[in-house]
Amino acid sequence: MITSHPTRARTDDHPVAVAAGPEPSGAPAPRRGLTLAQLRARFTPYGFLTPTGVLLIVLMxxxxxxxxxxxxxxxxxxxxxxAFVGFQNYLEVLTDPVFTVAVRNTLVFTVGSVVAHFVIGLAFALLLNTPLLSHRVKAFFRVLYVLPWLFTVAIIAVLWRLLLNPNGVVNYLLGTFGLTDGQTQWLSDPSTALGAVTFINIWSGYPFFMISLLAGLQGIPRDLYEAARVDGAGWWGQFRNVTLPQLRPIIVSMALLDFIWTTQQFALIWMTTGGGPITSTEMLSTFTYKLAFTQYDFSVASAAAVVVLLLSMVLAFFYVRHQKARD
Known part of the structure; x- marks a missing residue:
């Protein structure tokens, strides 16, 4: 049996010292302190974020x-x-019949607006992306279609209150063509008020979908349409198998954002109908506002605001989840 000494070796019958090997890899390395430059590099991003963080804490x-x-x-x-009353204010809000009406009106207003925004926005986006029109014609219609998005809520409310007045242009045109008697109280009749404010919101909000979908259409590779035509797909097959799948991430994102924004719509409702007549256009936003600044019941109004916040957080959760899945 041949054995070797860990630190000695023999060459020409003379012992030669052999240097000891390195320390075992499991041994902890001596820890060095961070230099000033390293500390500065590590904490510089937090310094840039600090003003925004302070504003978020103070304002949100x-x-x-x-x-x-x-x-x-x-x-x-x-x-x-x-006095501390616990969840009594929440019980009062959830059992209030006006709250139930406000939830129903908000759902009708929001779902109708989002669906119409998508349909109208997609139709106009397809029109503005078609190769059948010249660049000048498409530029003219782009400016025309985006105009409603350039107006402020106050201008939109005043404009449509004048147009929907019993003596306004809308009644005049409808009466001229014999569609109505020309004296419809669009914003004062409980049977038409909710539909009227929903129509106004649709008119003012569809450019958001139109611009986003137009950008998505222009980003679809032409090769996909050429491959679809080679496979024998017509315009409907290309739309169903190429356009919609390519636009699906944009459509879902825009729909969730529009749903969140529309549920919190206040200025347009308040400046056109004020939640009336009676409660025909009462929304969650106007319901909360009236509790606070009409009835001066800030505790119940705060409970209603928290309920709206929780509903918005649920929608925001699905939006963030979709964005992460998309990334």
């Missing part, structure tokens, strides 16, 4: 915490010594 987190706190108290602001 703090008000939300205050509203949640108010919703658990009794008669805050108007009462010097408000």
């Amino acid at each position: 987190v703090t008000p939300i915490v205050m509203v949640v706190q108010y919703s658990l108290m009794d008669r805050v602001i108007t009462n010097k010594n408000p």
